[in-house]
Amino acid sequence: SQQGEExxxxxxxxxxxxxxxxxxxxxxxxxxQWYRQNSGRGLVHLILIRSNEREKxxxxxxxxxxxxxxxxxxxxxxxxxxxxxxxxxxxxxxxYGNKLVFGAGTILRVKS
Amino acid sequence: DGGITxxxxxxxxxxxxxxxxxxxxxxxxxxxxxxxxxxxxxxxLIYYSQIVNDFQKGxxxxxxxxxxxxxxxxxLTVTSAQKNPTAFYLCASSMRGGGSGANVLTFGAGSRLTxx
Numbered sequence: 001s002q003q004g005e006e007x008x009x010x011x012x013x014x015x016x017x018x019x020x021x022x023x024x025x026x027x028x029x030x031x032x033q034w035y036r037q038n039s040g041r042g043l044v045h046l047i048l049i050r051s052n053e054r055e056k057x058x059x060x061x062x063x064x065x066x067x068x069x070x071x072x073x074x075x076x077x078x079x080x081x082x083x084x085x086x087x088x089x090x091x092x093x094x095x096y097g098n099k100l101v102f103g104a105g106t107i108l109r110v111k112s
Numbered sequence: 113d114g115g116i117t118x119x120x121x122x123x124x125x126x127x128x129x130x131x132x133x134x135x136x137x138x139x140x141x142x143x144x145x146x147x148x149x150x151x152x153x154x155x156x157l158i159y160y161s162q163i164v165n166d167f168q169k170g171x172x173x174x175x176x177x178x179x180x181x182x183x184x185x186x187x188l189t190v191t192s193a194q195k196n197p198t199a200f201y202l203c204a205s206s207m208r209g210g211g212s213g214a215n216v217l218t219f220g221a222g223s224r225l226t227x228x
Contacts, residue, residue, distance in 0.1 A: 042219030
């Protein structure tokens with residue numbers, strides 16, 4: 001399985017701190033995406049990073065990709081209580097028909 | 113506003129009954145997907161459709177059926193053959209087919225099915 005695995009499973013931080021979540025995968029990928037899910041809701045796309053990219057930014061979000069280590073990280077800077085959610089990485093590879101495969105997610109809790 | 117509408121939000125089913133979950137999108141997206149989410153797990157792909165009148169099985173299609181008669185609609189039927197149907201079901205769409213990884217997914221708000 002090429003399923004991404006997020007680490008840690010759960011993370012609790014204080015408002016204003018940075019949050020880092022990691023994702024590891026097993027096969028070569030075309031791209032890796034990060035999604036956010038508020039409790040009981042659908043997922044919302046955050047960032048897509050292609051296999052030939054190493055870093056992308058979007059507002060307070062920074063994503064890195066290391067294809068040699070088959071890993072990615074999502075950094076949320078200056079976290080807010082509203083960032084409390086589950087965060088999922090999803091990978092796409094030709095070996096898997098380019099279909100997105102989601103990891104189990106990291107539950108982030110930001111305490112105010 | 114453009115988006116994906118799933119209904120109902122909550123659904124209760126007795127064992128042995130079939131139920132149908134609705135998914136409608138007004139984004140003019142070609143591809144649509146159904147995922148199942150269980151507590152503490154990632155999303156698993158049930159079925160997907162890249163074009164009208166065509167659909168393919170995902171990883172866990174057994175006990176489910178779909179249709180794609182219109183571009184806007186992709187209903188999912190959970191049949192009595194699905195032995196453990198209690199879960200959160202998510203519908204998604206993307207601009208074009210070629211596999212969901214080719215594009216960003218837009219998700220609906222989900223439907224929670226509980227078997228009594």
